[in-house]
Amino acid sequence: MKLKSLVMALAASVAAAGTVSAQQITGAGATFPAPVYAKWAEGARSGANIELNYQAIGSGGGINQITNRTVDFGASDAPLAGDKLASGKLLQFPTVMGAVVPIVNIPGVEPDQLKLTGELLADLYLGKITKWNDPRLVEANRGVSLPNLAVAPVYRADGSGTTFVFASYLSAVSSDWKGKVGAATSIRWPVGTGARGNDGVAATVRNTRGAVGYVEYAYAHVNKLTTAQLRNKAGNYVRASSETFAAAASSADWTGAQNFAVDLIDQAGAQAWPIVSATFILLPTNPTDAARSRNVMRFFDWAYTNGGAAAEELDYIPLPANVQDAVRAAWQKNLVADGKPIWSR
Numbered sequence: 316m317k318l319k320s321l322v323m324a325l326a327a328s329v330a331a332a333g334t335v336s337a338q339q340i341t342g343a344g345a346t347f348p349a350p351v352y353a354k355w356a357e358g359a360r361s362g363a364n365i366e367l368n369y370q371a372i373g374s375g376g377g378i379n380q381i382t383n384r385t386v387d388f389g390a391s392d393a394p395l396a397g398d399k400l401a402s403g404k405l406l407q408f409p410t411v412m413g414a415v416v417p418i419v420n421i422p423g424v425e426p427d428q429l430k431l432t433g434e435l436l437a438d439l440y441l442g443k444i445t446k447w448n449d450p451r452l453v454e455a456n457r458g459v460s461l462p463n464l465a466v467a468p469v470y471r472a473d474g475s476g477t478t479f480v481f482a483s484y485l486s487a488v489s490s491d492w493k494g495k496v497g498a499a500t501s502i503r504w505p506v507g508t509g510a511r512g513n514d515g516v517a518a519t520v521r522n523t524r525g526a527v528g529y530v531e532y533a534y535a536h537v538n539k540l541t542t543a544q545l546r547n548k549a550g551n552y553v554r555a556s557s558e559t560f561a562a563a564a565s566s567a568d569w570t571g572a573q574n575f576a577v578d579l580i581d582q583a584g585a586q587a588w589p590i591v592s593a594t595f596i597l598l599p600t601n602p603t604d605a606a607r608s609r610n611v612m613r614f615f616d617w618a619y620t621n622g623g624a625a626a627e628e629l630d631y632i633p634l635p636a637n638v639q640d641a642v643r644a645a646w647q648k649n650l651v652a653d654g655k656p657i658w659s660r
Contacts, residue, residue: 337366344377344390346513348594350533363617375474389597392476394576409593412632416555429543433488442506469528472509480592559588605652
């Protein structure tokens with residue numbers, strides 16, 4: 316019996332010694348894509364032998380960390396301008412597309428029962444509409460019982476690409492918002508309460524009567540929050556769904572997008588959801604560790620090839636194949652160490 320145990324222990328030791336440990340990569344930034352990055356990390360652990368440590372700290376934090384080179388890659392929903400990419404020696408590329416949705420906590424109002432226009436949503440956050448039974452809301456929601464309840468706007472307190480996407484939409488549909496507030500990862504909110512991360516906004520809205528907030532759709536879906544319909548550019552009220560997100564993404568003009576910074580806000584289309592965005596990775600063009608940068612690219616190459624179904628299950632939209640190929644070409648062209656391309660498949 317002792318001999319048998321010794322043989323089994325030795326066999327286990329040999330097997331363990333023959334196992335190649337996973338390659339570690341670190342990233343930080345946007346909370347918008349965090350659910351799909353977590354899902355891809357599960358698959359890449361065995362599928363590509365890469366272990367991802369990703370901290371969802373917001374796009375602003377991700378930009379800061381990759382600028383300071385404290386992580387292997389940064390993640391941001393707000394694309395960086397060409398001059399900032401050049402000065403930071405960064406390459407920007409997209410990974411997936413997703414949608415931002417308004418969420419509410421109004422007693423008696425069911426999911427997708429409330430209808431909002433972009434102008435009404437902007438005025439809720441401008442403090443111009445302060446009660447849920449405001450005549451303008453009642454007019455847009457005939458047949459829905461809206462209570463005499465104070466509106467409690469909730470926004471991202473941290474530097475956030477989700478905020479950039481949401482504020483970009485409000486700027487596109489409301490000249491008042493564009494003139495008074497504008498769009499950025501951090502803005503001066505006229506009214507409301509701040510919360511950190513998509514998960515923080517989701518929790519605050521869920522726990523606050525009369526609240527309205529905005530989150531990436533996966534957070535609303537997983538937490539079973541009450542989403543609202545939005546009127547799109549075609550004048551139709553649409554529900555948040557994979558079909559309406561895909562309808563918006565299908566009209567994207569990737570060929571005209573500098574540094575892959577495609578604009579998906581308020582796209583034309585009868586069924587298009589009006590708040591859709593790509594999310595981006597920032598990778599140094601002068602990496603201090605070429606092997607780790609190569610593993611970052613191996614991770615996202617694996618995700619492009621194998622992660623589409625997982626993305627769709629979480630209601631994200633995978634990138635078109637030609638865009639994935641363009642990203643791979645950008646890796647090979649722009650990421651060089653010792654005079655040679657870091658990337659090769």
